Structures are given as structure tokens and as C-alpha cells.
Amino acid sequence: MADVVRGTVEANGLEFGYLAAGPEDGPLALCLHGFPDSAHTWRHLLPELAGAGYRAVAPFMRGYAPTALPEDGAYQTGALTADAIALHEAFGGGPDAVVIGHDWGAFATYGAAAHAPGRWRKVVTLAVPPMNALMSSFFAYEQLKRSFYMFLFQTPMAEAAFNRDFVEGLWRDWSPGYEAQARAVDVGHVMDCLAAPENVGAAIGYYRAMFDPSRHVERFAAEQDAVGAKGERPVLYLHGADDGCLGADVVLPGGDVSAVLGQLPDGSRVESVPGAGHFLHVERPGDVNARILDWLAR
Template sequence: MNDSQRSTLKVNGIELCVHIAGPENGAPVWLLHGFPECWHSWREQIPALAAAGYRVFVPQMRGYGPSSSPAEIAAYDLLTLCADIQQAMDHFGHTQVVMVGHDWGAVVAWHLALLEPERITRLITMSVPFAGRARRPVIEIMRELYADRFNYILYFQAPGVAERELNADIERTLRLFMQDQDVFLQQKPADATLLEGVPVPGPLPGWCSQENLDVYVQTFTEHGFRGPLNWYRNFERNWQRTEFLAGRQVMQPTLFLIGDRDPVGVFEAHTLKRMPDCVPQLEQHVLPHCGHWIQNEQATQVNALLLDFLGRP
């Protein structure tokens, strides 16, 4: 990881920090992280891809670490997040790239594939599936489904509330997320807080050392959780702004990976079933004994699947 270089770009009205590794003449591969993570989430994939001859580009997404963290909620809508990466690709002169995304990074990657059908030649997404534009904003559906019980996405909606809880002890917050993914599936009253009733975190899992966690902690120490949480506050705006994408399919060859213990698989069960209709060239793998942090929990298997998929004609 020490042989990567860091570049700060002025794109789309912000500064975007991008880590770059691999041979300069290598085919470009972009790795987009999710919540609550950072570029270091790809620490196992960067050296493997670089060693295979790819030029790897790993941004700190808008709101994270040294990248800009605008105050306005609307500054984090989906098309704006996509435009950050589109303009960064323009900056580097990329005409053909592979796009890889996990969690919220997968959401951005899916939509970049729709927006850039010629430039993005292959797509690899992890944890968050795609089944086209919903008939109405997802947040409306969630408010109906979770009217009388807790849901973390609904909890994230009120500006300032979740930030206060998560920022109070950033290392404890991140330890809980990395150690216990069931924190997102808790059964409790609708007016509860995310970490209410959650025990003191125990030892870190084997795939996340203290040194690794320190990188995550530093990322959120910079701006706190406000910017990343603002990604969750644009469901209605995203739905309104993506009307022109309604009915479009993702036509690129696509690899989708998810862990068999990933809480997102519970939330998105219906989307998973519908995904093949929206992604004609789809290859899917469910990784056993694996939760949400898939590229670290099962790094060897993820890397093998990535390199096999990228190495095909």
C-alpha cells in the first residue's frame, strides 16, 4: 500500500482525493468505497490488481477524509456523486474503464454504468444489487414498512441526530460497525437510536487490525459523519433526478458479489430476485461465511473472482 500515490483533483466544484497504484500504462480500474468506509477498504484489492498490471484509481468519496465535505444535503445526490467520478475520469483521460463498487459505492457504480455505457466496459458490484428505478421513492416505502419499528436508514434522515451519536466516540462507532453487522438489523422501537442497547465492542475481527481501523478513524475525524450520512438523505431527490434513466438496463458484463451473512441481502431480497431482468450479462456469486465487508472478510476469494472476470476476453 505504501507504493500508491495520492492526487487531489478539482472536479465538480469540490476537491476529490484519489489514490493511484499500478503501472502507468495499465488498463484503468476504479474502486468506489461505501459507508462507513474509505479508500483503505480496498487495501487487499489494490496490490492484487496492480500486480496483475492494472492501473488502480481509488477515491475518497465526497464527504470522506481529505475530500471536500459540503454542508448542503443536496450536494450528495446520486447524479452529483456520479459526476465527481465522471469528471475525475475526464481528468485522467479515461475512455474505457472497469468500475468496481461496494455498498454506496456500488450504487454509484450501477448508475455510472447507465450514464456511461461506452466508457465503462465492465462492472463489478458488491453487496448492493440493482433492479432499476423504483416506481416511487424508496424512502416512502420504508416509512410505511417501518412505521412502528426501528430502521437505521430512517434514523439517518433527520439532520444532526445520527451525527451526534456516531461522532461522540468515532473509534467505538467504527469498532461496532466492523465487529457486529447485526447492529443494522436490531429489533427495537422506532424512536430508538442506532447504538442504543448495543454492548461495548469486543476484539476486532481478524480481517481488520488496529492499524487498519486507525485509517478509518482518521477518515472520520476529519469531517465526522455528516457528509457520509447526507448520502442517505437524498432518496427522494435521487428518485426525482433519475427519471430519465427509468427502464434502462445495465448492458455491460457485470459481476455481482454478496456475502451469505450480509444484512443487505435481507433488506434487498426482492431486488436480488429482480436483478437478472435489469442486468442481462450478469454473473452472481454468494460468498459463504461472509458478512457485509466482503472485500476484506473474504479478500482471497474476492480477488480471485475479480481477476478471473477481468481476464476474460
């Protein structure tokens, strides 16, 4: 199994920390994490991608240590999209690159694939459907209850509430079947990334920018628009059947994939992963990795 190494790289005006595996001359596989998470979330997938010949890279997203804090405080999805495109450039990616995103990383993936389709051959997203499909389900009563944290994050109490117990609770609720000892490892990685108050503010800032367009930076306007665009590169979308963050009951009601599939480019696929919650790629790595590698090999 390929070794995972650490490194840093400059992209989009920020120094990014990253984990990587695989041959440096292999096609780039860029893996983008979400909240509350870290690049370590891809520890099962990186060696598998490396074994398939990819140069698999998982950056720590902006504001998540050891990646730098942006001086302009930009945490909108357009900035995340610009980061993904800049990272493709920084790692010398070609048109045979693939991009894989979970949670907030999924938003960045949709945007990067739509804004710069010539950079990517295939696309994979997990746990967060395209923006239009998400908004059609967000206001269901059961989903609003699950999304309490988003509203908490709009208040001055957010930073005070954010601690290990809070993060542990989210992981427990969102992936109820995930074994406690393994969950503690992931939560530990999160707390390492968000140990400083300014990093906590960055993670919360993603949600504040989501609800408050006045926090958007104009130079990312085109990338921001791309996040909601349908794009043209085929997407494999995977959703955990037991997701406690964004429920399968509202995303794939009764197993119906049509609402999500209708918002994806032609040739895309939507699959539910049984026995998995929100962090499906660490809960059921064998199943999820096999689906991803099969998709990339097609």
C-alpha cells in the first residue's frame, strides 16, 4: 500500500498543507474534505487511488490548520472553488485529473467542475447534492431540525459552543453507526485543525458566508455562480442511507434518485450507500472506495 506523505504548496494566494500518495507523474486526484473534518478523512481512499496510478492529494481546506487563514476572510463557496482550480494548477494537473469532494468539499467540486471543465475528466461528490437539489429539501421540517447548527453558527454564541464535545456530538448524530473508537480518531484530527480560535472562526465562517452574501468577495463572483451551475462533466454522487446530517429521506426520498440526478450532467450516477451515515467514506471505506474506483475506471 502506498505511503501517505505530508507537504505544503502555494495556491490561490494561500499556503495549503496537504496529504498525498501515489506517483508524482500520475493523473491528479484532488480530494476535498468538509466540516467538521480534515484531510485525514481521505486516509482510506488515498492509497487506493495511488494503487490505481493516481497522484492522490488531499489538502486541508482554507482556514483549517496547517493551511493558512485568508487575509480577506473569504469563506464563500466561490473561494473554495477557486482554491480547487488553483490546486489543480499548483500540482500540475492535466485534463485527465479527477476531483472528489465531501460535504463543503462537494460544493467546491461542483463549482470547480462547472467553472473549469477542461481540467477534470471525472467528478465524485459525497453527502451534499447539487445546490438546487439541496435547496428543494432543506426546508422540510425534519431537515430543519437536523440543520440546527447552521443557525447556531449565525449567532455570537457559535464560537463559545464549539468544542470537542460539540464536534463529537455532530459526528455521533451524523454517522450513528460509526464505531466510537474510530470516530474519536477523526474528531481528534478535527480538533488539531481547529485548535486555535481563528481556525474555529474560519470553519464557522463557511456557514456565515453561506447565509450572508455581504461576506462574499467580489473577485470570486464567477466561481460563486459556478457552484450552482449544472456543469458538463459526469458526476458520481454517493449518499449514506443513514445520514443524520442531510437525511436520505429528503435527498433520496423512498430511494428516488430523480431529483438529484436531474441536477447533474448527462451520464451521471446517483447511489445510496447502505449502512453508512454522513461520513460514509470512513464508515464503509471498502464499499465507497470500490464505487469510486469503478466510476473513475469507466
